[in-house]
Amino acid sequence: MHNDIPSLPLNNGNQIPQLGLGVFQVDDATDTKNAVKWALKAGYRHIDTAAYYGNEQWVGEAIRESGLKREDVFVTSKLWNSDRGYDQTKAAFQATLDKLGFDYLDMYLIHWPAPGYAESWRAMEDLYKAGKIKNIGVSNFQQSQLETLMKTATVKPVVDQIETHPYFQQNDLHAYLETQGILHEAWSPLGGGKNNALTDPIITELAAAHDVSAAQIILRWHVQREEIVIPKSVHEARIAQNRDIFAFGLDEDEMHQIADLDAGKRVGPNPDDEAWLKQSQSYSGRK
Ligand code: A2P
Numbered sequence: 001m002h003n004d005i006p007s008l009p010l011n012n013g014n015q016i017p018q019l020g021l022g023v024f025q026v027d028d029a030t031d032t033k034n035a036v037k038w039a040l041k042a043g044y045r046h047i048d049t050a051a052y053y054g055n056e057q058w059v060g061e062a063i064r065e066s067g068l069k070r071e072d073v074f075v076t077s078k079l080w081n082s083d084r085g086y087d088q089t090k091a092a093f094q095a096t097l098d099k100l101g102f103d104y105l106d107m108y109l110i111h112w113p114a115p116g117y118a119e120s121w122r123a124m125e126d127l128y129k130a131g132k133i134k135n136i137g138v139s140n141f142q143q144s145q146l147e148t149l150m151k152t153a154t155v156k157p158v159v160d161q162i163e164t165h166p167y168f169q170q171n172d173l174h175a176y177l178e179t180q181g182i183l184h185e186a187w188s189p190l191g192g193g194k195n196n197a198l199t200d201p202i203i204t205e206l207a208a209a210h211d212v213s214a215a216q217i218i219l220r221w222h223v224q225r226e227e228i229v230i231p232k233s234v235h236e237a238r239i240a241q242n243r244d245i246f247a248f249g250l251d252e253d254e255m256h257q258i259a260d261l262d263a264g265k266r267v268g269p270n271p272d273d274e275a276w277l278k279q280s281q282s283y284s285g286r287k
Contacts, residue, residue, distance in 0.1 A: 020046030036062035084116030
C-alpha cells in the first residue's frame, strides 16, 4: 500500500486532498506558522482556516515562506456568522483574501447556518463564477438547512464540513450527503481532545494490533468512510503522525468495532440551536 495523500473528486469536477491540517484554536503567530510549515514539510497540501480563527494572515505567510507555489496548496477559509447579506459577504471574502495575501481561494465555506445564509450563498456563487473562489461549500449544515439552501442555490455545495468522530458519527447526514454528491468533511476528527476517543479501549486495542497510534486508527476510519479529515495539532511529531495513515487499512470487522462506538455525543454547538446561532451573530469573526 502506498503512502500518498489521495485526492477526492468534488461534484464540480475539481479535486480536494483528503487530508488537511486544521488550525482552529491556534491563535498565536508562531504556533500557526510552525504548524503550517511542519504540515507542508510532511507532505500536507491542504490547510483549513476560517475568518473566525483569527490566523489567516499567518497561514498565508507560512505558505509563502514554505517556498511552495500558491497553486500547490489547497486552502479553505470560512465566512463568519455575523457576515450576512450580499455586499457584506463579498467584503468579508475580500478581507479573508487580503489577510491570506492571496488573489483567489481554493474553497470558501459558510461557517454555520446562521440566519441569512441564502443571500451569502448568492454572493459566493458570483465569486465562484468569477473565478475568485474555486469551490464553495458549507459547514455545520443539517439536512433541513441544506434542503432550504438548495431551494434558491444555482451552485451545489461541494462539501459539508461537520463535527464527526467515533462518538459522534453523523451516519444519517453522511448518507444524505452521499445521495447529494456532497462530500462529508470531518471537523474535530479526533474528538477535539475533549472526549476520550483517543483512550477508548477499542481504539487502543486496534492501535496495538496495527502498531500505530490511536489517532492514526481514528483518522484511518474516517478516510475509509470517504470523509475528508482536517486534524489539528501544533506538535511536529503529531502532525507527521497524522499524515501517515495511508499505508495500512482497517478490515470490515475493525470498521464495525469503531462504528459501534457511536454515542451521539457532540463536543461543539448544535447547528439546530437557533439561540446559539443568533447569539453567534453578535460578535465579529474578523479579528
Ligand atoms: P495538540 O495540538 O496539542 O497536538 P481535533 O482535530 O479532533 O479537534 O483534535 C485536536 C486535538 O487532538 C488537539 O487537542 C491536539 O492537540 C490533539 N491531537 C492531534 N493529533 C494528535 C495525535 N496524533 N495524538 C494525540 N493527540 C493529538
